[in-house]
Amino acid sequence: MLETSARLLRLLSLLQTPKDWPGAELADRLGVSHRTIRRDIDRLRELGYVVHATAGTPGYRLGAGTGLPPLLLDDDEAVAVAIGLGTAAVSGVTGIQETSVRALAKLEQVLPSRLRHRVGDLRSVTVPLAGPAAAVDPAVLTAIAAAVRHRESLRFDYRSHNGTEDRRTAEPYRLVNSGRRWYLVAWDTGRGDWRTFRVDRLRLHTPNGPRFTPREPPSADLVRYVSERISVDPYRYRGRFTVHAPADVIAARMPPTMAVVEPADDGTCVLNAGSNSLDELAMWIAQLGVPFQVHEPPELVEHIHALGTRLVDAARPHPPI
Numbered sequence: 001m002l003e004t005s006a007r008l009l010r011l012l013s014l015l016q017t018p019k020d021w022p023g024a025e026l027a028d029r030l031g032v033s034h035r036t037i038r039r040d041i042d043r044l045r046e047l048g049y050v051v052h053a054t055a056g057t058p059g060y061r062l063g064a065g066t067g068l069p070p071l072l073l074d075d076d077e078a079v080a081v082a083i084g085l086g087t088a089a090v091s092g093v094t095g096i097q098e099t100s101v102r103a104l105a106k107l108e109q110v111l112p113s114r115l116r117h118r119v120g121d122l123r124s125v126t127v128p129l130a131g132p133a134a135a136v137d138p139a140v141l142t143a144i145a146a147a148v149r150h151r152e153s154l155r156f157d158y159r160s161h162n163g164t165e166d167r168r169t170a171e172p173y174r175l176v177n178s179g180r181r182w183y184l185v186a187w188d189t190g191r192g193d194w195r196t197f198r199v200d201r202l203r204l205h206t207p208n209g210p211r212f213t214p215r216e217p218p219s220a221d222l223v224r225y226v227s228e229r230i231s232v233d234p235y236r237y238r239g240r241f242t243v244h245a246p247a248d249v250i251a252a253r254m255p256p257t258m259a260v261v262e263p264a265d266d267g268t269c270v271l272n273a274g275s276n277s278l279d280e281l282a283m284w285i286a287q288l289g290v291p292f293q294v295h296e297p298p299e300l301v302e303h304i305h306a307l308g309t310r311l312v313d314a315a316r317p318h319p320p321i
Contacts, residue, residue: 004040007032011040013072015051015062022059075115082107082119086138098145098175105142105149136182136199141175143204144184148172153189153209156202161234168202170195171212176226178257183226187215194218196229227256228272235274239281240296243271243288253288278303 007030014021014029027037041051041060050063073081085107088100108116147154154172159165170186177183182199219225232238243250247263250271254261259273271292275281282304285292294301 008040008043009072011037012044012049012062013074015044015049015060016072020054020059020061026060075118078107078111078115079118079122082111082115083122086119098177101138101141101145101175102149104138105145108142109146140199140202140204141182144172144175144199147208148174151211151214153212154186155205155209157205158197158203159201168197169209170197171215173214173217174222175199176222178226178230178255180257183230185218185222185226196226223256224260227260230257231259232272232274236276237278237281237297237300238274239272239285239294239300241271241273241285242293242295243269243285244291245269245288250288250290279307282307 010030011026014026023034023037027034030037032040044051052061052063053059054061082104085100085104108119111119144154146152151171153169155167155169157165158168169189170184171189172184172186174185175182176185176196184197184199184202186195186197187193188195242264244267246267247261247269250269251261254271254273259271262270262272264270271285273281273284275284278300281300285294294304
């Protein structure tokens with residue numbers, strides 16, 4: 001006869017199969033009496049599992065409760081869930097990426113070695129049909145998520161936008177997904193300030209660094225914070241505009257990687273964006289096709305005025321050449 005704890009796990013595994021289980025069949029499967037099955041069912045209920053007694057022939061069925069109790073997965077199910085979570089973690093499906101990373105980190109922590117190898121083998125031979133953005137290995141995301149959860153410093157080599165690479169040590173705070181790229185918001189201990197790192201540009205070193213005490217985050221709105229760091233701050237010119245269109249309309253055309261859009265009222269919004277070219281900023285805001293005013297920088301105000309004069313002059317009738 002199985003010990004009580006092993007028997008309960010086996011009973012739970014059977015009940016997770018979507019069918020009604022007659023008490024006699026469960027007793028036969030586990031090699032115990034009907035009375036023992038009833039006691040074990042009561043123990044599962046005490047642990048938070050909802051077990052319904054079926055009508056007619058005495059039997060049992062596992063039901064849904066108000067909370068999610070632990071689940072038992074067989075080998076194939078565990079591999080399928082790990083692969084599914086890894087795919088979701090790097091997909092563009094809004095709202096599930098970070099959750100998928102957290103769930104995958106928990107699952108991989110308890111996967112037996114033989115199953116981790118199966119998951120790794122499948123990843124190694126899978127070629128994603130990716131867009132222009134560099135792909136991020138889910139293993140890197142789960143390693144970062146685990147460091148955030150355990151408050152452990154990260155050590156990594158980081159390649160900047162100009163191609164130079166240096167060693168960094170940082171206290172990770174959050175992962176932010178833009179739909180095309182992953183960003184790590186972290187306190188850079190070497191520079192003594194908050195930084196935003198593109199995850200596809202960093203190469204982790206193991207083991208992690210020492211544990212740390214979390215700091216106050218750089219902003220209550222991390223989406224806006226990261227958006228400013230990648231769409232405005234890195235550029236020579238930082239434009240600020242009032243756009244006469246609802247914020248949700250403009251935000252649908254200008255994702256957070258391109259601009260920061262804030263509502264001013266129901267029909268107006270403020271747009272912040274950066275560029276290394278005044279011409280690019282001018283043409284970029286003009287192609288929105290809605291009225292706007294330029295507030296900053298002063299050079300852009302003068303540049304648009306001069307550009308407008310040239311365009312108006314070019315549209316006047318001229319003698320044919």
